Amino acid sequence: MPSPTVLVLLLLPLLVGLYFAWTFLLLLLRQARSPLRHLPGPPSPSFFMGNLREMHDQENNALVARWVAEHGSTFVYRGFIGGCRLMTTDPRAVNYIMSRGYEYPKPDFVRDSLASMAAGYEGLLTAEGDMHRKQNPAFSATQIRSLTPIFWEKAVRLRDIWLDITASPKSFFTPADPLAAPEESPQQPGDVDPELQEPASPRPALSPSAVTTSFLPNPFSSFVPSKASPTLPSVIKARSAASSSSAGALGNAPCRLDVLPWLARATLDVIGEAGFGYAFGALEAAAERRESESELARAFGVIFGTARKFRVMTILQVWFPVLRAFRSENAAMQEANATMRRIGMELIEQRRAGVSEKVERSGSESEKAGAIEGDKTVLDRDLLSVLIRSNISEVPTQRMSINEILCQISTFLAAGHETSSSSLTWTLYALARSPSVQAKLREELRSVPIPAPLSNGRHPHPYPSAPDSADPSLLDHISQLPYLDAVVRESLRLFAPITTTMRMATADDVIPVAAPFVDRRGRTCTEIRVRRGDIISVPIQALNKGTGEWGPDAEAFRPERWLEEGEDGDGDESEKGGKGKGEGEGEGRRRVQGLWGNMLTFGGGTPVNGNRSCIGYRFALSEIKVFLFVLVRDLEFSIDPTLEIEKKVNVVTRPCVKSEPHRGNQMPLYIRRVPPSPASPVSPVSPVSPTSDYYY
Numbered sequence: 001m002p003s004p005t006v007l008v009l010l011l012l013p014l015l016v017g018l019y020f021a022w023t024f025l026l027l028l029l030r031q032a033r034s035p036l037r038h039l040p041g042p043p044s045p046s047f048f049m050g051n052l053r054e055m056h057d058q059e060n061n062a063l064v065a066r067w068v069a070e071h072g073s074t075f076v077y078r079g080f081i082g083g084c085r086l087m088t089t090d091p092r093a094v095n096y097i098m099s100r101g102y103e104y105p106k107p108d109f110v111r112d113s114l115a116s117m118a119a120g121y122e123g124l125l126t127a128e129g130d131m132h133r134k135q136n137p138a139f140s141a142t143q144i145r146s147l148t149p150i151f152w153e154k155a156v157r158l159r160d161i162w163l164d165i166t167a168s169p170k171s172f173f174t175p176a177d178p179l180a181a182p183e184e185s186p187q188q189p190g191d192v193d194p195e196l197q198e199p200a201s202p203r204p205a206l207s208p209s210a211v212t213t214s215f216l217p218n219p220f221s222s223f224v225p226s227k228a229s230p231t232l233p234s235v236i237k238a239r240s241a242a243s244s245s246s247a248g249a250l251g252n253a254p255c256r257l258d259v260l261p262w263l264a265r266a267t268l269d270v271i272g273e274a275g276f277g278y279a280f281g282a283l284e285a286a287a288e289r290r291e292s293e294s295e296l297a298r299a300f301g302v303i304f305g306t307a308r309k310f311r312v313m314t315i316l317q318v319w320f321p322v323l324r325a326f327r328s329e330n331a332a333m334q335e336a337n338a339t340m341r342r343i344g345m346e347l348i349e350q351r352r353a354g355v356s357e358k359v360e361r362s363g364s365e366s367e368k369a370g371a372i373e374g375d376k377t378v379l380d381r382d383l384l385s386v387l388i389r390s391n392i393s394e395v396p397t398q399r400m401s402i403n404e405i406l407c408q409i410s411t412f413l414a415a416g417h418e419t420s421s422s423s424l425t426w427t428l429y430a431l432a433r434s435p436s437v438q439a440k441l442r443e444e445l446r447s448v449p450i451p452a453p454l455s456n457g458r459h460p461h462p463y464p465s466a467p468d469s470a471d472p473s474l475l476d477h478i479s480q481l482p483y484l485d486a487v488v489r490e491s492l493r494l495f496a497p498i499t500t501t502m503r504m505a506t507a508d509d510v511i512p513v514a515a516p517f518v519d520r521r522g523r524t525c526t527e528i529r530v531r532r533g534d535i536i537s538v539p540i541q542a543l544n545k546g547t548g549e550w551g552p553d554a555e556a557f558r559p560e561r562w563l564e565e566g567e568d569g570d571g572d573e574s575e576k577g578g579k580g581k582g583e584g585e586g587e588g589r590r591r592v593q594g595l596w597g598n599m600l601t602f603g604g605g606t607p608v609n610g611n612r613s614c615i616g617y618r619f620a621l622s623e624i625k626v627f628l629f630v631l632v633r634d635l636e637f638s639i640d641p642t643l644e645i646e647k648k649v650n651v652v653t654r655p656c657v658k659s660e661p662h663r664g665n666q667m668p669l670y671i672r673r674v675p676p677s678p679a680s681p682v683s684p685v686s687p688v689s690p691t692s693d694y695y696y
């Protein structure tokens with residue numbers, strides 16, 4: 001008779017084998033019984049991978065449009081081992097799903113990926129049910145307005161750096177993505193034009209600029225073989241791009257600049273300071289050619305870098321939940337998490353102490369309320385402060401735990417950094433491709449009078465860079481400029497940073513559709529039947545470009561469409577956490593009821609059944625507008641018309657040059673400073689000596 005230990009050793013592999021075989025069988029059974037199997041859809045090219053490989057490149061191969069043309073607005077594609085995934089562009093179905101945030105949450109594998117990206121399971125992106133209900137903050141327009149000086153300051157700093165670059169292109173370098181994982185830095189021959197490299201200023205060994213931090217990481221995208229490692233972008237001799245015809249006449253040759261890492265740094269600085277009162281100093285580090293990042297940026301670099309790495313184990317954990325118990329953290333990850341926690345706790349404690357002190361010192365009830373609600377004298381205006389103040393005012397059982405608050409810091413960063421930099425990058429691209437739109441926009445921006453001071457010291461630019469001197473009425477004015485608004489809407493429609501989101505049915509359900517469809521059995525269906533556990537893809541970008549909704553020129557960048565009669569450009573349709581629009585599935589509504597601008601770029605939903613749309617949309621819109629205002633007034637953007645730019649999605653959309661895959665993500669534009677127009681109502685610029693960096 002074998003000993004118990006031997007018995008266990010003999011039985012263990014058998015039990016493990018049985019567990020995996022059983023789970024796999026259940027999975028196959030579940031798929032075989034899903035009503036989705038009757039829906040039409042494209043053939044699956046692979047048993048294990050289904051259509052996932054094609055899906056990975058969907059932004060460049062117009063896949064969803066093709067599928068819609070072939071199979072109608074409601075169909076299924078295949079996921080792992082042939083699992084049916086519902087995809088629908090039917091507005092009624094989409095409104096139904098998106099307005100039931102708690103009945104249709106994000107699938108577990110998406111939550112897991114988000115959680116591993118530092119947000120944990122208690123942040124807004126990942127929390128579900130009561131925990132989410134309790135958190136659901138609404139950042140008011142007034143709160144966001146008070147943050148615009150921070151946007152202004154960072155935008156002016158970036159503009160000044162870019163003006164520096166145009167003034168002496170020989171000496172600039174392109175920084176790395178501030179949150180890129182630090183280890184790899186393969187430098188390729190030919191990265192740097194030797195003629196333009198200054199021998200006296202050795203370049204620091206930088207990490208690649210192309211690594212993406214993703215918002216809703218798609219664990220399956222990693223299955224697609226990666227391109228060669230990205231390399232350092234280079235200083236490339238300015239050459240005349242077709243669209244920069246006026247450059248020579250002004251004696252102001254444009255220089256090629258990869259705007260992507262610069263914008264990533266600027267938006268990191270913004271979310272750090274406006275989100276949770278932390279100075280990453282990412283722009284400054286790059287301006288001073290320091291590779292060293294702040295302690296917190298380094299920690300997030302490690303955390304995001306680890307979360308992005310593909311491991312077979314990650315996929316297995318999706319299907320075999322027992323394996324989730326074997327998650328481990330390496331030493332670097334442990335250290336990064338500890339750093340994040342320590343700094344996060346300091347930030348939280350500072351704010352909590354500030355609010356308590358103010359409340360204690362307040363005499364009357366109204367003063368107490370003022371202290372909690374926040375005013376200009378209470379603490380900081382960052383989102384974390386707003387969250388803590390509103391948390392203090394809640395009844396104790398409704399308050400967030402320290403851990404939940406801590407999770408929001410990484411959530412703000414994960415959700416609010418790369419989305420904004422992606423939007424700005426694509427907007428500059430769209431403007432570079434449409435010189436007439438850019439010129440019209442600049443004309444509008446320059447029609448705004450800028451108050452004194454005329455110069456911000458070294459740079460003779462006619463507006464201030466100090467945050468407190470940014471005139472609030474000027475910032476309000478910027479947010480209401482009609483053509484700027486139309487440009488931002490059009491860019492966010494065509495270049496939604498998050499192109500797809502996923503949901504999972506938590507119960508068997510029947511989803512209504514506006515357009516009946518014919519299933520594989522030839523039956524006409526007026527609803528979609530789903531079974532508990534079925535996965536749903538909501539193709540945000542495809543919906544934003546549907547010709548049924550946006551007309552035959554849906555693919556074109558045409559801001560004017562927002563100014564035409566009949567377009568209700570009104571934005572804040574359904575206030576996050578506010579009143580909402582109702583169920584959002586009424587007949588006769590042509591469009592998807594997104595949070596903003598009749599599109600799903602910021603998600604959609606109603607507070608009734610769980611609103612999972614973007615809490616940062618006002619923040620993002622204000623940030624984007626202020627940056628465009630500052631940058632486009634003084635700089636002209638053009639692009640080599642022969643370059644083919646592709647969209648790489650992971651899940652935030654980043655650009656890539658088709659002919660330069662080895663460079664990874666990049667957006668090489670030509671920039672050129674633009675002299676002030678004589679007709680501009682801008683106050684006159686102080687005379688500049690010829691030795692100054694800038695002269696017009």
Ligand code: HEM
Pocket residue numbers: 106124125126216275383411412415416417419420423496497498501502600601602603604611612613614615616617619620
């Ligand atoms: C152009 C910029 C941005 C875009 C396009 C964007 C888009 C989105 C989308 C589509 C969702 C819904 C995701 C889903 O349903 O699966 C979302 C959620 C969210 N966003 Fe944004 N976002 C942007 C900027 C920001 C900023 C600046 C912040 C923070 C300051 C932020 C914080 C969040 C959070 C916390 C959620 C989760 C909300 C919830 O589940 O309750 N976002 N965003």
